[in-house]
Amino acid sequence: MTLAEARSLTFAHRRKVLLVSTPTIRGLSRIEREFEASDQRRFFVPCPHCDAMQWLKFDRLRWEKGRPETAEYLCEGCERPIAEHHKTRMLERGEWRATATAADPTTVGYHLSALYSPVGWLSWQRIARAHEAARGSDEAMRAFRNTILGETWMETGEAPDWQRLADRREAWAPGTVPERGLFLTAGADVQKDRIEVDVWAWGRGLESWLVDHLVLEGGPGDPACWQQLTDLLGRTWAHASGQTMTLARLAIDTGYETSAVYAWSRQVGFAQVAPVKGVEGFTRTSPVTGPTYVDATVAGKRLRRGARLWTVATSTFKAETYRFLRQDRPTREEQAAGALCPPGTIHLPDWADGEWLKQLTAEQLVTVRTKRGFARLEWQKLRERNEALDTRVYARAAAWIAGADRWPEARWADLEAQLGVTKPDGPQDGAAAATTVPKRPMPRRRTVRSSYMR
Numbered sequence: 523m524t525l526a527e528a529r530s531l532t533f534a535h536r537r538k539v540l541l542v543s544t545p546t547i548r549g550l551s552r553i554e555r556e557f558e559a560s561d562q563r564r565f566f567v568p569c570p571h572c573d574a575m576q577w578l579k580f581d582r583l584r585w586e587k588g589r590p591e592t593a594e595y596l597c598e599g600c601e602r603p604i605a606e607h608h609k610t611r612m613l614e615r616g617e618w619r620a621t622a623t624a625a626d627p628t629t630v631g632y633h634l635s636a637l638y639s640p641v642g643w644l645s646w647q648r649i650a651r652a653h654e655a656a657r658g659s660d661e662a663m664r665a666f667r668n669t670i671l672g673e674t675w676m677e678t679g680e681a682p683d684w685q686r687l688a689d690r691r692e693a694w695a696p697g698t699v700p701e702r703g704l705f706l707t708a709g710a711d712v713q714k715d716r717i718e719v720d721v722w723a724w725g726r727g728l729e730s731w732l733v734d735h736l737v738l739e740g741g742p743g744d745p746a747c748w749q750q751l752t753d754l755l756g757r758t759w760a761h762a763s764g765q766t767m768t769l770a771r772l773a774i775d776t777g778y779e780t781s782a783v784y785a786w787s788r789q790v791g792f793a794q795v796a797p798v799k800g801v802e803g804f805t806r807t808s809p810v811t812g813p814t815y816v817d818a819t820v821a822g823k824r825l826r827r828g829a830r831l832w833t834v835a836t837s838t839f840k841a842e843t844y845r846f847l848r849q850d851r852p853t854r855e856e857q858a859a860g861a862l863c864p865p866g867t868i869h870l871p872d873w874a875d876g877e878w879l880k881q882l883t884a885e886q887l888v889t890v891r892t893k894r895g896f897a898r899l900e901w902q903k904l905r906e907r908n909e910a911l912d913t914r915v916y917a918r919a920a921a922w923i924a925g926a927d928r929w930p931e932a933r934w935a936d937l938e939a940q941l942g943v944t945k946p947d948g949p950q951d952g953a954a955a956a957t958t959v960p961k962r963p964m965p966r967r968r969t970v971r972s973s974y975m976r
């Protein structure tokens with residue numbers, strides 16, 4: 523987008539920049555953000571019975587359950603049913619109308635759903651049928667909303683069952699990266715007496731693998747603990763290809779002992795390290811914003827704007843993580859025969875123990891009523907400990923900060939070339955076809971005392 527805008531500057535006096543897309547997830551969708559900043563034009567069409575001008579909404583498409591062939595559109599003016607054959611005349615008499623005021627009056631936005639498909643393309647009946655077919659599957663319903671309605675999907679946050687995740691674990695050694703993992707990020711959670719770090723490998727479509735789980739003893743008051751974290755930045759992990767990989771980015775939470783985190787980040791540099799601050803809420807315009815420049819105290823000296831801080835909408839990434847964990851994947855046999863996992867699939871190793879899995883699934887999204895009666899979505903803890911979920915969210919934010927959500931195909935091909943692996947389009951081996959092997963103990967440096975409770 524930045525490049526397109528820069529190029530069009532040559533013709534600034536008569537330029538038009540067009541952004542066209544199908545939206546994705548609420549909070550992650552760039553086109554939704556742009557549309558919301560526009561004057562939000564909708565296509566208004568007249569009712570064939572009462573002439574009331576209205577834009578077409580899915581919840582006014584009605585049909586008898588199980589009988590999509592009965593689909594009709596109910597006019598919001600006279601409540602009378604409008605049939606498919608009326609559509610041609612309605613579309614001819616339709617017009618674009620703004621439904622909002624844009625901050626910048628030169629920004630215009632247009633939204634159009636498949637409800638407007640001309641007769642002979644996608645009928646209301648077929649849309650009703652598609653909706654019935656998608657029922658019961660989050661993934662299918664998300665595709666329906668995105669592609670048929672042109673609307674974002676609001677994540678639901680039911681925690682996946684940790685026991686079910688345990689059953690799906692695959693075999694690879696701690697500290698090694700399966701073949702399709704193309705770059706590494708880490709999320710670090712600072713606690714009173716320790717720093718917990720999870721290392722994740724990421725592949726195309728943001729498929730991911732847990733690669734390492736480290737508990738650095740001592741906490742933010744202990745220089746030796748920080749030294750261990752510094753050492754991690756220079757450490758390498760073995761990729762299935764035989765190559766070694768370093769951390770592309772480590773995101774570290776600044777919520778606890780903020781100044782110690784800033785000082786350490788400043789010392790090791792911001793190329794590889796991103797201090798992050800988690801914030802709640804789904805209404806934020808981007809899952810990650812920043813960096814902003816904040817003051818840091820290093821060796822007793824206060825440095826104005828000495829550190830960089832990224833703000834992470836943790837709700838968005840938690841919901842994404844749970845959606846990725848819930849989605850279906852091909853069986854091991856199907857994978858062995860070449861079937862690929864859907865984008866976002868989260869692979870967990872057999873050394874991820876019950877405690878870690880419980881932490882990963884420690885929260886759920888619930889609807890709460892505010893004092894003024896509005897419904898609001900809020901993450902609530904089901905269990906006290908949730909470090910695995912927090913570090914996952916930070917590692918995911920690190921991937922976003924590294925730019926992985928926006929990399930073109932060429933970048934992924936580059937990463938594959940560097941590691942000497944090829945694009946996955948044939949039968950898979952390695953992690954994808956993993957079979958059960960004897961369980962290894964969780965590679966923790968020590969066992970965290972259960973007395974730690976906030």
Ligand SMILES: [Zn+2]
Pocket residue numbers: 569570571572573574597598599600601602
């Ligand atoms: Zn009407």
